Amino acid sequence: MGIIKKTFYTGVLTGASVLGYLGATTTLITPLPNDDPVWRSKSYARVNVHRNAAMHDVAVKRIPLDKIKPSLLQKDGDLTLEFCRSVWGGLGYRFQRNYLARKYQGAATAKQLWTAQQLRESTYERGTQLTDHFEVIEKTKAEIVVRCGDSPRNAGPRPSDGLFIIGTHVDKARGEVVLELKSVFFDSSRKTEGIHSSVPSWIEYPHRWYSRLLLETASWNLTR
Structure with missing residues (x-):
């Protein structure tokens, strides 16, 4: 672990x-291109039933293949699963996890994932709920799709809704692993007009830096 990572742990770095x-260390792409697979996905069609305008972006990090732990490259799907575990069980999500636990952890949410250990060990099968704010709705070898925006106990349409897509792929031509955290946020509770998302603009800036923080800190657990 380098000096930059150590300073994250000690809190020395300024904002x-x-x-x-x-x-x-990371790249942000916004808006998503019109041909992005998310727009044709079953998950997006099922959740955003009104096809309302969305706020969308993807945080990307590229890592040379020879820096990735070899054990994660031996079987398809292992890298994506470990990346997902590292997003939720890592340093970047610690503050939000603790905050949500203080507010919502209890008898009604006892079957959800709450502790760092649970989040680092889960296989994130479809239906897995975590910290009363996320639910896995699709899992493939390349992506784990999580519904967000409200409690998973509210399974219906929501004013605040969205998908958070945790994905990986290997760019053989460049000899790199590509990590992505893709976000698509919208109002699924009713039909809205216009081409602009109903998500308040003041949310966009902190959300995008937070996605990059989750991405970067999760990547540390994938490298040797």
């Missing part, structure tokens, strides 16, 4: 330094 580091 500006953190943003500078994330800006140098």
Whole structure:
């Protein structure tokens, strides 16, 4: 672990330094292109039933293949699963996990994943619920799709809804592993007009840096 990572743990870095580091180690693409697979996915069609306008982006990180733990490249799906475990069980999600636990952990949510150990060990099968804010709705070897925006106990349409897609693939031409955290947020509770998302604009900026933080800190557990 390098000095930058150590300073994250000790809290020495200033906010500006953190943003500078994330800006140098990750890439943000927004908006998503019209041909992105998410727009044709069954998950998107099922959740965004009204096809309302959405806020969308993807945070991307590329890592040389020779820096990835070899055990994660031996079987298809292992890298994606470990990446997902590292997103939720890692440093980047710690504060939000603790905050949600204080508010919502109890008898009604006892079957959900709450502890860092549970989040690091889950296989994230479809139907898995975590921290009363996320639910796995699709799992493939390349992607784990999580519904977000409200409690998974609210299974119906929601004013705040969305998909968070945790994905990996190997770029053989460049000899790199590509990690992606893709977000699509919308109102699924009713039909809305216009081409602009109903998500407040003030949410966009912190959300995108937070996605990059989750991406970067999760990547640390995948490298040797």
